[in-house]
Amino acid sequence: MQPSDTASRVAALNARYRHHSASDVLRAALNDPEAGDLALVSSFGAESVVLLHMVALARRETPVIFIDTQMLFAETLTYQQELAERLDLRDMRIIRADAADLAARDPDGALHRTAPDACCTLRKTAPLQRALQGFDGWITGRKRYQGQTRASLAFFEAEPGTGRIKVNPLAHWAPEDIRTYMEENRLPRHPLVARGYPSIGCMPCTSRVGNGEDPRAGRWRGQDKTECGIHFVNGKIVRQGENA
Template sequence: MVGALNARLTHHGATDVLRAAFVAVPDIALVSSFGAESVVLLHLAAMAKRDVPVIFIDTEMLFAETLVYQQEVAERLRLRNVTIIRADDVARADPDGTLHQRDTDACCALRKTQPLQTALAPYSGWITGRKRYQSGSRATLDFFEVEAGTGRIKVNPLARWARADIVEYMDENRLPRHPLVAQGYPSIGCAPCTSPVAEGEDARAGRWRDQDKDECGIHFVNGKMVRTGAKT
């Protein structure tokens, strides 16, 4: 199914990809960080299906601006089905909130990856905002993938968008910006692990700065980025 969808939609845009996803995978959810560029995918999805389930992971280490922005965007787009999830065992596993200082991978697994996998259990697929330009590991991203280990379909409607496309879409539709973008944060995650980006730096340079890490892990299986889209 995935291979056929990618072939059929090769020359189509994000809206067509979303509509095809809603037909092919009726029980699908959209996962959003409500970060710097998230409003574009949320707006596109809301136009196609207002009641699409939206999952937002509150790691309890997010910027206050992100929490406020999440509420603003949900109200502005009239999203009818937003679920906010949190880890169940933070008090036991990270009682003093310092795990990120010792092991960022373990912190991401505790606060993001594990809660998301639990939240996605009832669904056969999920929609992401990943794009090819964001990192080398995403350079060959397809619209549709099969998630190794779970068999869920992953849909990446914005895979082929450029950064200029994102900005243009926001401008044309007068979408609200995340307030931290204007303060030098083009990519926004948890507050302790996100720093401003200097002019000329890669947009994701402020994520886990000075560490050999550029993904939180929600798109990994057993610690590795795995895609099997071309095989199904």
């Protein structure tokens, strides 16, 4: 689909499903021709199991894209394998950076120390953009409470310049909704959560969070950086309004 069509698709979808629940929005998106062919992009992080479980219930054959940056915690890799098997996810797609690109741009694996944005682009953003080619949109686990840049997040939003949409079924959920869903469905937590990691990314760029700190305080601690970049356009965070 052409980028010019994206705004009308998003407006129609938001109008149609504005008052639906998260699971209904997800199920509808996977079956509504207006949404097109979708993939779920999951980090298999601290809260990922909720959306993965919803997708497994709605359509197990939904493509699930997992970006292995090759700098993840061993616990994340194990958790990904265990969840994929437990939930019977039938189209897991594990993607990585191009080997030649890694050798040319980060031969010693130290790029995250000197240029963290460039490292994220190399290991996350570029591989994801390749993996999303051919899809009309992708499903994310973003929520309004996760920061000011996401405060007006809608269920459906346009991804500028690509013609794709992003679907955010959990946009209106609060932290207690996440906890309740996990408990009621007896879903396994990421093992690092109990060890003080409420938000989990790459091992070199994630630290424990202390009592009273923001859950994302351990991501890129001490740096002027809060996002990995997969939700950026031209290097800037995309802020979408309610009716985007």
